[in-house]
Amino acid sequence: MVHKFDVKKAGILDNPERMQFLNPEIILDKLELTGEMVIADLGCGTGFFSIPASKRVKKVFALDIQQEMLDILLDKIKKEKITNIETLLSEESFIPLPDDSVDILLMVNVFHELGDKLSILKEVKRVVTNKGRLMIIDWKKIEMDPGPPLEERFDEKEVINICNANGFTILEQSYAGPYNYLLIFGLR
Numbered sequence: 569m570v571h572k573f574d575v576k577k578a579g580i581l582d583n584p585e586r587m588q589f590l591n592p593e594i595i596l597d598k599l600e601l602t603g604e605m606v607i608a609d610l611g612c613g614t615g616f617f618s619i620p621a622s623k624r625v626k627k628v629f630a631l632d633i634q635q636e637m638l639d640i641l642l643d644k645i646k647k648e649k650i651t652n653i654e655t656l657l658s659e660e661s662f663i664p665l666p667d668d669s670v671d672i673l674l675m676v677n678v679f680h681e682l683g684d685k686l687s688i689l690k691e692v693k694r695v696v697t698n699k700g701r702l703m704i705i706d707w708k709k710i711e712m713d714p715g716p717p718l719e720e721r722f723d724e725k726e727v728i729n730i731c732n733a734n735g736f737t738i739l740e741q742s743y744a745g746p747y748n749y750l751l752i753f754g755l756r
Contacts, residue, residue: 589714589745590676590705592620598740598752602753605671608695610663610688611678615641615653616743621674622653627663631658658737661687665695672696677748679727680720689734693755702736702753705744714747724749 584679596617601607601624606748609618612630614637622628630653632638638655645653656664661684673692682688707715709723722730726736728751736753 584625589736589747591618591745595705595744596621596624598742598750599672599701601672606669608616608663608665608670608673610658610673610675610687610692611681613637614640614657615644616673617674617676618653619648619650620711622650626652627668628653630655631665633658633660641672660684661691663688663691663695667694670695670697671700672703673700674703675707676703677707677715679704680722680738685730686734689731689736693735696755700755701739702755704731704751705748706754707745708749712747724751727751747750 601621603624603626605625606627606629607621607625608629608631610631611619612618612632615630618628618630618641629643630638634659638657641653641655658664660682672695679685696702704727706727707721709718709721711718715721725742728741731753732738735756737756738751739754740750740752742750
């Protein structure tokens with residue numbers, strides 16, 4: 569069984585220090601978002617990316633497999649009076665969205681947690697439009713205090729190879745701060 573982030577540690581996700589090494593505003597700038605776009609934030613957690621994205625796009629689908637995470641996000645949505653985020657309870661290998669319904673799908677620190685990567689990548693291909701993109705941000709495969717154990721991480725080459733083998737083309741490879749790499753894929 570693949571390790572999943574413990575909802576009891578949800579406070580870590582909203583720690584202001586996290587902004588210092590994984591800044592959603594800077595990362596979202598790379599996607600050249602417009603007010604007509606629809607984004608899916610797969611494994612949204614407490615909305616660390618969903619909320620800033622909602623200020624830039626038409627709609628955000630915030631998906632997580634843990635209802636407790638979605639409940640935390642729903643409280644924030646109510647407090648901030650956000651009207652364009654829809655929370656959805658997802659499944660490990662099924663994304664509850666229609667075909668061709670999103671322009672960009674984000675996976676932030678989620679890829680290493682996926683038990684069935686091939687099924688979820690098929691789902692990503694199904695829900696993302698032809699000209700859509702997949703952004704994967706995950707932990708560098710180096711020894712460091714934050715993040716999951718080293719043996720649960722994937723390096724960039726492994727993720728690129730898995731995605732290439734499943735119908736994605738790498739468009740950009742960079743870093744999302746000192747601990748994370750950032751990969752943007754298109755469909756082929």
